[in-house]
């Protein structure tokens with residue numbers, strides 16, 4: 117008798133949530149046709165199959181070999197009671213401190229982007245008071261001691277009438293890097309705002325929404341053609357030498373053919389320290405969103421980046437050990453001699469895997485340790501520069517400045533935020549991009565905040581789920 121064989125390899129079990137009712141459900145992770153699939157079943161809403169990676173080898177390597185012991189926050193803020201993800205946070209079950217924390221200072225915005233996960237817009241008029249923003253900043257400091265990165269966010273934070281005081285309050289606290297997350301509309305119109313930001317000094321960085329070099333994609337993502345706005349905002353930041361990261365929300369079939377061009381464009385601007393690519397998630401306004409049509413997995417983004425750029429090879433784009441399921445990073449060194457990606461700094465003979473032609477950084481323990489540190493540099497190019505300097509001591513093939521500065525480091529970060537479709541309890545517990553609750557008593561993973569805690573969701577969606585979990 118010949119036994120029937122499954123058409124997939126069963127890899128592991130997982131815990132997810134139903135994308136319809138948000139209840140915790142069991143799931144399986146399987147490999148099929150070179151893809152990683154999450155298969156879950158809700159007793160009420162039936163089965164759902166979700167693609168979570170299109171590169172089994174990278175996904176397994178990230179999960180199994182790019183791990184490090186979790187770094188805890190100084191304090192937890194909620195007890196573990198109903199079970200994850202209904203106890204945020206951070207509760208004692210969480211496995212990573214806040215590498216980057218958002219402080220949302222307003223819900224108001226001068227745009228109404230179809231993809232806005234915060235559902236911000238002109239009609240929303242909520243501004244947090246300076247006193248309550250200071251309490252939120254204090255909550256981050258109490259949780260982290262010296263927070264790596266705090267991002268002043270919104271809504272559109274530059275519209276807050278007390279922006280100057282908010283930035284001063286953030287800069288006055290022991291925060292290593294303060295970022296301003298902006299759509300650039302004010303910066304484009306007011307060069308003097310860029311000058312004010314420049315005066316904040318080296319611990320400050322602009323996180324400029326960028327998305328695309330094409331008008332059609334901008335209209336799709338933002339509702340209006342912002343080409344001119346983005347270029348003028350960037351020119352003003354560049355004029356004032358304000359360290360800037362370009363942030364691109366990626367939507368399949370809309371701007372995922374532009375990654376290489378955006379990297380090349382970013383390299384032309386001396387003030388730009390890197391690009392962050394964030395595939396769209398199912399959260400907030402999300403007008404007309406279709407999970408099957410619009411979502412991109414992290415490995416799909418990585419594949420497109422490598423296909424579209426001459427700057428980075430696949431081996432340069434590595435999992436970030438704090439949260440390898442959701443974040444990948446590629447470093448390049450920018451010097452007078454040009455742009456050198458990480459693999460360009462390493463003697464391949466040193467690292468060739470026995471019998472293969474794949475560069476593996478894991479082969480050399482000291483190198484791998486320093487690589488893990490370099491990749492764990494929060495989200496700031498400042499720390500990245502310091503840790504990349506340490507890493508370069510291991511790399512005998514490159515003449516690098518012993519002290520790297522901001523201007524020498526260029527980073528591409530791929531950051532995926534889980535939603536109700538690809539939710540995986542294992543990955544959410546390692547989330548390191550957090551947001552301070554407006555009540556200033558809690559700090560939550562951005563993903564669970566959007567799913568269960570933002571605005572009215574804690575009362576309308578989470579409360580019944582907690583009741584269900586308690587029974």
Ligand code: SF4
Pocket residue numbers: 199200201202203204205206207208209210211544545561564
């Ligand atoms: S996501 Fe983290 S903070 Fe939230 S309930 Fe789970 S372990 Fe706790």
Ligand code: SF4
Pocket residue numbers: 225226227228229231232233234235236237270271272299
């Ligand atoms: S995504 Fe940003 S710019 Fe767009 S509406 Fe939301 S807060 Fe405003």
